[in-house]
Structure formats: C-alpha cells, structure tokens
Amino acid sequence: MVDLDLVRRIADAAEEADGAAPFDEATWLALRHRPDSVRCWVRDEGVALLIGEDLSLVVHPDLRRRGVGTALAAEAIPASGPVEAWSHGDHPAARALAARRGLERARELWVMRRPSSVPLPKLPARERIAVRDYEPDDAEAVVRVNAAAFAAHPEQGAMDLANLRERMAEDWFDPAGLLVAVDSPSGEVLGFHWTKQHSPALGEVYVVGISPAAQGRGLGKLLTLAGLHHLIGKGVDEVLLYVESDNAPAIAVYSGLGFQHAASDTHVQYRRV
Secondary structure, three states: OOOHHHHHHHHHHHHHHHOOOOOOHHHHHHHHHOHHHOEEEEEOOEEEEEEOOEEEEEEOHHHOOOOHHHHHHHHHOOOOOOEEEEEOOOOHHHHHHHHHOOOEEEEEEEEEEEEOOOOOOOOOOOOOEEEEEOOHHHHHHHHHHHHHHOOOOOOHHHOOHHHHHHHHOOOOOOHHHEEEEEEOOOOOEEEEEEEEEEEOOEEEEEEEEEOHHHOOOOHHHHHHHHHHHHHHHOOOOEEEEEEEOOOHHHHHHHHHOOOEEEEEEEEEEEEEO
C-alpha cells in the first residue's frame, strides 16, 4: 500500500522549492484510482513511480545532492526497454540524471501565462455555431472529439469514458467550466474547452479540443476566448495553459490572446527507446 500522505508531503515540498509540481494529474489519478498499475519506490527522502513506461521521480528538497535521485533511478528504471520521464520545469539535476541513465531530450511542453488584467476581446459571433455549458449527454461526444483532436498526442488522446468520469470526480470539476461548441441546428458537438480553477487566483486552459472535421471555422480561438471569459468572470488573477513547443498554430492563437512564455516555464520529456 502506497503512503499517499508521504508522497503528497514530498511532492508539495518539491513544488514549493522548484515552482513546479513534480507529478502530473495523470500520475495522481493512477495513484488514487488504479494503484495496482503503479510501481512505487517510496522513502522519506524521495519517491519514484513507474506507470507502464512513464517514470516520475522526486527528491525532497532538503535532502538533495546526497545520491537519493541516483539510487531511486537505479531501482526504478528498467535495465532495457523504453522509458519516458518528465522534468517539470527543466530542472538541471533531472537533465544530468537523464544523461547518466541514457535518456535523451525528446519533447518540450511550454507553460504560457496570461494576467487577467489584460483586457479580453468580446466573443465573436460564428454562423451556425453555439457555445454552451456541458450537459451529461455530451460525454460520449466529448470523448469522440477528444480522440480525434489528439490522435497524435500520447497522453490526452487516450482519454476514454472511464477516464473522463475520473476527472469529473475531482474536487475542482465544474460543469459550467466545460464549454462545448455545437453546430446549429443539428446539435453536433464540434469542439470543447475544458477549464480548470486551481485556486481563487489561478485558472487554466485545461483542454481545448476541436474535431478535425470542423477545423478552419475559428473554433479554437472562439472556445479559448469563451473559457477565458468564464475564468476571469470567476475572479482569477492569472490563467495558464500547456502547449507543445512545436505547435506553432496553437502558440499563435494563444499569443494573440495575451499569453506569454518564459524560458524557465518549460517542461521537458526525456526518453529511452
């Protein structure tokens, strides 16, 4: 049985020291809902988790530079075969550890941020498109659009109905924060923007998914803007989002809406094939 309280304490201490959470949402969902799928190496000094090929490793900030990360990596990383690991915040120690274990830099995920003090443009009108709140009957359509929109995305594209329900069971879920764009008058779901409120001051553009068949109709900007209006209407001071560093079209949309990226706000995936 994993000591989730200990894992949480170490993760919280690392986040406070580093400015970035060491474990992503998928890892926490697996720990809480599918613990049998997680191989764990947990000690007071640090934690290593292996979910399939995905490695997460964190050392308590007060106990770093003592070989804890090296020891955990030696235990958790298989001698051969594919492994993937994220460094949340492009941490130098993670970079060095990855090099020692033969993992190469493979992907970069940008965090972009937007202060709510920057004025938002009004929502544009789109012919035959309506944006409304999520309804329970939309679940299968949202999963279908998500699968099509993120077919090449190894994490988000795998969301099924069970995973959707897991996410909706989280404390932060608000049905009013999941906006869907539908074709009028057919009612077909063309895209969605799932927002997240982390705290009274911080919101997130959590997922924006557009059906490939509806590309070119301005839905990405429309839904992103609708979600921003929702979050700012709830009083957040800042909105963040995550985007692949090579996704130029999405970065252009987000930049046009006032989001900016700082080099230090970069997450890096290391991989061994």
